[in-house]
Amino acid sequence: MKTNEYEHVPVLVNEVEQGLNIQQDGIYVDCTFGRGGHSRVILRNLNDKGKLFVFDKDPMAIEAAEVLAAEDFRVKVIHSAFSEISVYLNKEGLLGSVNGILFDLGISSPQVDDPERGFSFSQSGDLDMRMDPTSGVSAKDWINLSDESEISQVIRKYGEEKFSRRIARAIIESRDITPIATTADLSDIIVKAIPFPDKNKHPATRTFQAIRIYLNNELDELKAGLFEAYELLAVHGRLVVISFHSLEDRIVKRFMRQYSKNDPYPDDLPITSDKIKPALKMIGKLITPSNKEYETNVRARSAKLRIAEKLAT
Numbered sequence: 001m002k003t004n005e006y007e008h009v010p011v012l013v014n015e016v017e018q019g020l021n022i023q024q025d026g027i028y029v030d031c032t033f034g035r036g037g038h039s040r041v042i043l044r045n046l047n048d049k050g051k052l053f054v055f056d057k058d059p060m061a062i063e064a065a066e067v068l069a070a071e072d073f074r075v076k077v078i079h080s081a082f083s084e085i086s087v088y089l090n091k092e093g094l095l096g097s098v099n100g101i102l103f104d105l106g107i108s109s110p111q112v113d114d115p116e117r118g119f120s121f122s123q124s125g126d127l128d129m130r131m132d133p134t135s136g137v138s139a140k141d142w143i144n145l146s147d148e149s150e151i152s153q154v155i156r157k158y159g160e161e162k163f164s165r166r167i168a169r170a171i172i173e174s175r176d177i178t179p180i181a182t183t184a185d186l187s188d189i190i191v192k193a194i195p196f197p198d199k200n201k202h203p204a205t206r207t208f209q210a211i212r213i214y215l216n217n218e219l220d221e222l223k224a225g226l227f228e229a230y231e232l233l234a235v236h237g238r239l240v241v242i243s244f245h246s247l248e249d250r251i252v253k254r255f256m257r258q259y260s261k262n263d264p265y266p267d268d269l270p271i272t273s274d275k276i277k278p279a280l281k282m283i284g285k286l287i288t289p290s291n292k293e294y295e296t297n298v299r300a301r302s303a304k305l306r307i308a309e310k311l312a313t
């Protein structure tokens with residue numbers, strides 16, 4: 001597959017641009033490059049002194065980022081999970097110096113649209129679902145080797161699927177006959193296992209989401225990434241996060257609330273809370289797509305944007 005074969009339409013572009021409050025000569029980090037839609041928006045606001053560090057787990061996204069970096073000296077590309085951003089940026093001496101950090105969570109359209117990546121239940125492909133197929137466990141190995149209770153718990157916890165036990169049972173029964181190999185195999189098993197499907201959602205939606213979140217460690221990545229981002233930001237630096245489902249948004253909302261109410265400090269510190277200043281300020285309220293974007297970009301439909309600014313401590 002070529003990196004430009006599948007397109008990704010970035011969501012909430014103007015809102016991200018405003019939310020980052022971009023300084024022309026500032027230092028910015030795009031933690032989720034994808035195909036660089038948001039990175040290009042940041043770049044159009046930077047002068048020659050500005051810098052943009054881009055991260056992604058996905059080798060195809062990194063290939064696309066290298067193409068951009070070859071034509072724009074302000075771009076530095078790092079193939080890594082965003083839970084490790086400070087490992088790289090500390091080496092550049094950037095702790096406490098970054099003006100804005102963006103997370104556009106989840107998977108990109110090229111990842112979903114390419115059947116070979118195994119994220120899609122609407123087109124059959126090898127059951128993989130790893131954002132970085134060069135490391136970790138594929139969905140195929142996990143689904144064929146895990147025990148029933150683990151499968152059921154993952155589907156319930158990360159997919160909020162009420163038929164998780166039935167689905168896990170059906171998976172075990174099916175793989176006892178033949179191993180599950182493709183996204184279509186798994187989708188068919190789920191369709192047959194669910195007695196009352198949701199009218200507005202494909203029956204496999206929640207289970208696919210759950211397996212993907214679990215195997216890519218998405219929620220722990222997010223918690224670690226937000227903390228790292230906070231440490232890297234300069235005073236008045238902006239943290240901008242787009243999430244796509246309630247489990248992610250809950251983590252972002254809690255993180256921003258907690259840090260804007262002094263809570264990152266341990267309870268047993270020998271000072272009263274009125275002496276401790278908040279670490280972040282929330283900027284505006286939750287932002288969702290306009291009706292126009294909602295109608296024209298299917299991916300935008302569940303997007304939620306939250307913005308916070310680092311305060312002097």
Ligand SMILES: C[S@@+](CC[C@H](N)C(=O)[O-])C[C@H]1O[C@@H](n2cnc3c(N)ncnc32)[C@H](O)[C@@H]1O
Pocket residue numbers: 008009010011031032033034035036037038039055056057058061080081082083104105106107108109131221222
């Ligand atoms: C929604 S897409 C980003 C799209 C991008 N903003 C654009 O305009 O093209 C999310 C990207 O984040 C990457 N990603 C998700 N979780 C990650 C993580 N923990 N570390 C690094 N990259 C991650 C995915 O591989 C995917 O390419």
